[in-house]
Amino acid sequence: MKQSHIIAAVLGITVVVAGGVAVGRLTADDAPSSELLIVPRPVEVRDLDDVVTITGEVRRQEIQEINLPVDGKVSSLTVDDGDTVDAGDSLFALDGRSAVAVAGDFAFFRQLDVGSEGPDVQQLETILSASGYPVSSVDSLFTEETRRALADWQRDRGYGGATPETVETITVGLSSNPAGYSVGKANTVAFSIEPAPSTGGFGNARRPAAGAPKPVIQLTATPLEIDEGNEVTLTFTASPVPTTDLTVDLTIGGDATGGQRQDADTDYRTIDNSFVMPAGAATYTITVPIFVDEVKEDQEDLTVSLTDQFGNDPNYVVGPSNQARIRIRANGDDLIPLVTVEASSARVDEGGTASFTFRSTVESNEDLDLSVALGGSAVSGSDFAEVDLEQITIPAGSKQTTLNVQIRADDVVEGDERLVVNVVDTAEYALGAAAQAAVTIESRDLPELTLVGGGAVREGGTTSFTIIADAPVTEDTSVNYQLGGTAQPGSDYETLEGTVLLRAGTSRVTVTIATIDDDVIFLPSDMVVADWPARVGKVLVDEGEFVLQGAPVLTLNEPDFTITLSVTAEERADLEVGLAVLVSLDAADQELAGTIATLDENATVADDGAELYEGTVVVEGDVAAVDGARATIDVTLSERLGVLAVPVAAVLRSAGGDEVRVINDAGTISRVKVTIGLVDGEWVEIVEGLKGDELVVVDIDPQAEPQDEAPTDG
Numbered sequence: 001m002k003q004s005h006i007i008a009a010v011l012g013i014t015v016v017v018a019g020g021v022a023v024g025r026l027t028a029d030d031a032p033s034s035e036l037l038i039v040p041r042p043v044e045v046r047d048l049d050d051v052v053t054i055t056g057e058v059r060r061q062e063i064q065e066i067n068l069p070v071d072g073k074v075s076s077l078t079v080d081d082g083d084t085v086d087a088g089d090s091l092f093a094l095d096g097r098s099a100v101a102v103a104g105d106f107a108f109f110r111q112l113d114v115g116s117e118g119p120d121v122q123q124l125e126t127i128l129s130a131s132g133y134p135v136s137s138v139d140s141l142f143t144e145e146t147r148r149a150l151a152d153w154q155r156d157r158g159y160g161g162a163t164p165e166t167v168e169t170i171t172v173g174l175s176s177n178p179a180g181y182s183v184g185k186a187n188t189v190a191f192s193i194e195p196a197p198s199t200g201g202f203g204n205a206r207r208p209a210a211g212a213p214k215p216v217i218q219l220t221a222t223p224l225e226i227d228e229g230n231e232v233t234l235t236f237t238a239s240p241v242p243t244t245d246l247t248v249d250l251t252i253g254g255d256a257t258g259g260q261r262q263d264a265d266t267d268y269r270t271i272d273n274s275f276v277m278p279a280g281a282a283t284y285t286i287t288v289p290i291f292v293d294e295v296k297e298d299q300e301d302l303t304v305s306l307t308d309q310f311g312n313d314p315n316y317v318v319g320p321s322n323q324a325r326i327r328i329r330a331n332g333d334d335l336i337p338l339v340t341v342e343a344s345s346a347r348v349d350e351g352g353t354a355s356f357t358f359r360s361t362v363e364s365n366e367d368l369d370l371s372v373a374l375g376g377s378a379v380s381g382s383d384f385a386e387v388d389l390e391q392i393t394i395p396a397g398s399k400q401t402t403l404n405v406q407i408r409a410d411d412v413v414e415g416d417e418r419l420v421v422n423v424v425d426t427a428e429y430a431l432g433a434a435a436q437a438a439v440t441i442e443s444r445d446l447p448e449l450t451l452v453g454g455g456a457v458r459e460g461g462t463t464s465f466t467i468i469a470d471a472p473v474t475e476d477t478s479v480n481y482q483l484g485g486t487a488q489p490g491s492d493y494e495t496l497e498g499t500v501l502l503r504a505g506t507s508r509v510t511v512t513i514a515t516i517d518d519d520v521i522f523l524p525s526d527m528v529v530a531d532w533p534a535r536v537g538k539v540l541v542d543e544g545e546f547v548l549q550g551a552p553v554l555t556l557n558e559p560d561f562t563i564t565l566s567v568t569a570e571e572r573a574d575l576e577v578g579l580a581v582l583v584s585l586d587a588a589d590q591e592l593a594g595t596i597a598t599l600d601e602n603a604t605v606a607d608d609g610a611e612l613y614e615g616t617v618v619v620e621g622d623v624a625a626v627d628g629a630r631a632t633i634d635v636t637l638s639e640r641l642g643v644l645a646v647p648v649a650a651v652l653r654s655a656g657g658d659e660v661r662v663i664n665d666a667g668t669i670s671r672v673k674v675t676i677g678l679v680d681g682e683w684v685e686i687v688e689g690l691k692g693d694e695l696v697v698v699d700i701d702p703q704a705e706p707q708d709e710a711p712t713d714g
Contacts (some may be wrong), residue, residue: 035472039699040663043692046645048061048680050638056565056631058623060535062555067551068094069109069524075245075278079536079554088131090157092541092553094247094525096276098157099289102127104117104529108692112522115490123529124522128153144516151520159526168193168492170513174356174449175498177378178348180477181469181531182448189454189465193487193515215242216317217277221324226290232268232326234286238277238316246277246315248284249308254301256328261291265363266298267328281544295363296332301325303597330365337362339370339394340432347440351409354384354439354571356421358392359400360429368394371424372403378417378441384408406439417441445654446508448469449479462514467500469507477502479509492516530556539648561623563594563631565615572613572636583619585634594619596635640678642684650696651676651684660690661697669697 072094079091090098104123112121121142125135133149174187215238219521222233236248252258252271259266269289277284288302306322309315337360344355358370370392380386385406394401405419420438425431453465467479489495494514502509537555541547563583567575577599583592597618603611617633651674652659659671674689690696 011540037700038669038697040695041647041650041698043686043690043694043696044645044682044683045642045692046676046683048640048643048645048683048685049636050678050680052571052635052637054567054571054633054635055567056563056633057619058561058585058626058629058631060537060561061566064530064534066085066091066418066528066530066553067107067550068547068557069107069549070094071549072525073278073281074541074543074553075276077539077543078542079539081536081538083536084533085255085536085556089532091528093245094547096247096278097159097523097526099525099528100157101532102527102529103130103532107529108524108527110524114140114142114144114147114516115495121146124150124527125396144514145198147421147516147520148199150522151202151635154520154526154530168487170483170487170493171485172451172453172511173484174451174467175480175482175484176345176348176352176443177478178345178352178446180446180473180502181354181479182349182446184448184450185468186450186452189451190485191454191463191513192456193492194456210307213240214317215240215246215277216319217306218319218321219304219324220321221304221326224325225327225329227329228267228290228292228331230290232288232290232302234271234288234324236275236277236284236286237304238282238284241282242277242316242627243706246279247274248277248306248316249274251305251307251613253303253305254325254437256300256302258302261289265293265295266291268302269292271304278544282525285546290328293363294332294335294361295365296335297330297363297365299330299665300328302328326559332362332364337364337368337429338432339368339371339423339429340434341421341437342434343421343437343439345439347442348407349442349446350407351446352407354405354407354419356403356405356437358403358423359432360394361399361432363399364394364396365377366396368428370394370401371426372431373422373424374420375422376418376420376438378419382408382410383417383441384419410562419646447473451481457513457515459515462512464510464512466508466510467502469502472505472507473502475504476502481511487515513690563617563623565596565617565631565633566612567615569603569611569613572599575615577615580636581617582634582636583617584634585624585628585629586632587626588624590624592619592621592623638678640685643677644690644692645680646686646690646696647698648679648682649698660686662690663695663697 017380075096078089078094079085085091085101087103089101091101092099104127106120106123108120108124110116110120112124114683117140119140122140124142125138125146128146128149129135129138131153133153135145135149137145170191170193172189172191173185176183178463193222218239220235220236220237222235223230226232233628238246250271250273252273256267257265258268258270260269268291271286271288275284301324303325305324306318308318317396339358339360341356341358344357347355358372360368372389372392374380374387374389378384385408387403387405392403403421418438418440420436423431423435447469449467449469451465452468455463457463467481478499479502482498483489483496487493492514496511496513500509500511514714534556535558537557539554541554547553575596577596579596581594581596583594584590585592594617597616599615600613606612625681646660650660652661652671655674658674658676660674662670662672664670672689672694675687677685679685679688
């Protein structure tokens with residue numbers, strides 16, 4: 001029997017089984033080899049999709065790492081891993097000063113005080129105003145109003161003032177302006193700045209409970225003899241260990257000079273007059289850098305002493321080892337000074353003073369005698385007072401000296417005269433580029449100026465001095481003045497320009513001095529800027545730990561969970577942002593629909609050397625899981641709805657293209673070329689070649705198929 005006849009017979013007894021057509025086996029009378037089993041299946045309309053399954057993890061993403069802007073010791077920690085922090089909460093204390101969470105645009109990075117200017121000042125004033133400590137004009141300049149608002153903010157949070165201060169002085173002296181006036185005998189006034197009342201110590205320090213033994217504080221220093229460029233370590237020990245934060249007062253002395261590295265004539269970094277020993281700490285250390293300077297000097301001493309507290313009930317007791325004396329070895333013998341001279345002005349009037357300043361590039365511990373010669377058309381004794389040229393010396397500890405030459409006044413009508421000062425080379429020094437200076441002596445009458453003022457003023461207050469001329473000036477005249485004393489411009493009082501304009505027709509002008517209450521300062525660690533509320537990811541320091549500037553203290557995480565994925569390069573090639581996913585959380589027995597939100601373009605190398613690409617998934621609904629939980633992510637790469645589909649087994653692959661075998665009405669089999677699309681498991685999309693009402697051959701039993709090939713239509 002021919003194969004086509006068998007098919008026809010079989011079709012006559014087809015039975016629909018499970019949505020397909022099953023063809024039974026027939027036995028021919030002539031031979032077993034003519035037996036045939038054909039498995040057909042109708043073309044179906046189906047929804048198909050291409051899904052890839054990858055693994056993921058539930059995480060809270062880190063949004064920020066909090067780093068210290070200054071060195072310091074962690075006095076206390078008020079947060080732990082997983083805590084939620086809101087604006088206004090305290091995170092930790094550094095050297096007894098609380099670090100408070102605030103909202104802002106960027107992290108604070110420097111100490112701020114009156115006179116500071118910049119966007120960080122504007123951010124500080126914005127935070128203070130928003131917290132109920134208003135500043136009338138929120139701008140980028142730190143003023144006394146800013147300091148007052150900051151003082152209130154700090155006081156309400158347990159901060160106190162800075163270190164105790166002594167009375168400081170400001171001296172004001174008139175400087176000459178040969179073109180406009182002469183200087184009278186009353187040409188100097190002085191002011192004293194008295195400390196503002198203290199608001200207490202740093203942090204939340206409290207007195208020990210009544211009857212509790214007071215800690216005995218002792219001091220040691222290493223090394224006790226040191227060269228410039230090295231560091232001294234001061235170690236303070238307390239026994240018994242303090243139960244609360246303890247403010248310890250110090251007295252700093254010796255002939256060495258403290259200051260900042262960039263300051264001139266400083267030997268070591270300034271040591272504060274007090275520090276806070278945290279509760280529970282048995283020791284506290286202070287590191288003091290010794291600066292390298294261009295100074296020839298003998299051995300210098302730095303002494304640090306523990307200070308007894310005032311009052312009848314101090315918080316601690318000063319132990320027997322209460323002072324350290326550090327010796328800075330002599331240095332600078334190899335330095336060769338260069339000496340220059342400069343005139344204070346190019347012209348001077350008769351009756352005035354010509355000032356010449358001699359400067360050396362090296363400060364010495366010994367007087368430097370100068371050899372000086374005078375010249376020019378001016379005559380000593382008649383045009384100017386005689387000068388003792390043997391007494392011109394740059395004193396020890398200084399880099400300059402001034403020669404004041406008194407110009408004589410006379411009634412002689414005469415032209416301008418010149419007074420020239422020359423520095424003569426000696427073996428003790430070399431000449432600088434400007435070894436000569438000259439002034440022109442002018443003959444004309446000028447008004448004489450004097451100063452009125454002086455007295456005491458409280459820190460943060462204002463005072464003034466008045467410049468008085470003995471006759472009204474005939475034209476606008478610039479009056480120069482100098483400020484000196486122990487008070488420092490910019491920190492103890494607002495910087496003055498050193499000149500003021502005396503208007504034509506007037507004989508007096510007043511200059512205001514605004515003092516600064518420098519007992520209140522802002523340290524960049526006082527406020528921690530972030531997007532609050534936030535969740536603490538991990539605290540990276542311990543209480544009592546000394547942390548260097550820039551070191552991380554803690555991390556902040558997103559409060560909500562994020563689902564992350566990690567795929568190979570092959571998987572990454574199939575994925576793109578926006579693809580639909582179904583996330584299964586096995587531990588929580590939860591399924592959530594979502595989409596791929598982000599995908600890395602660059603690979604991350606894992607510990608085993610594998611290259612992986614990371615991304616994140618956004619889901620609909622709340623994630624009921626814990627940090628680190630595993631997730632299964634089904635990603636729908638593509639989807640076809642209502643398309644023609646046949647079993648994958650029905651498609652024959654060949655060099656000429658894809659084909660399916662179709663059973664015709666006459667019982668014959670035709671090969672039909674098709675174009676396939678999406679493959680979904682056991683089903684494949686037919687894009688072209690079929691209409692949808694065909695029966696396709698899924699399988700022909702190879703054992704039952706006869707040797708002669710059945711006739712086909714195609």
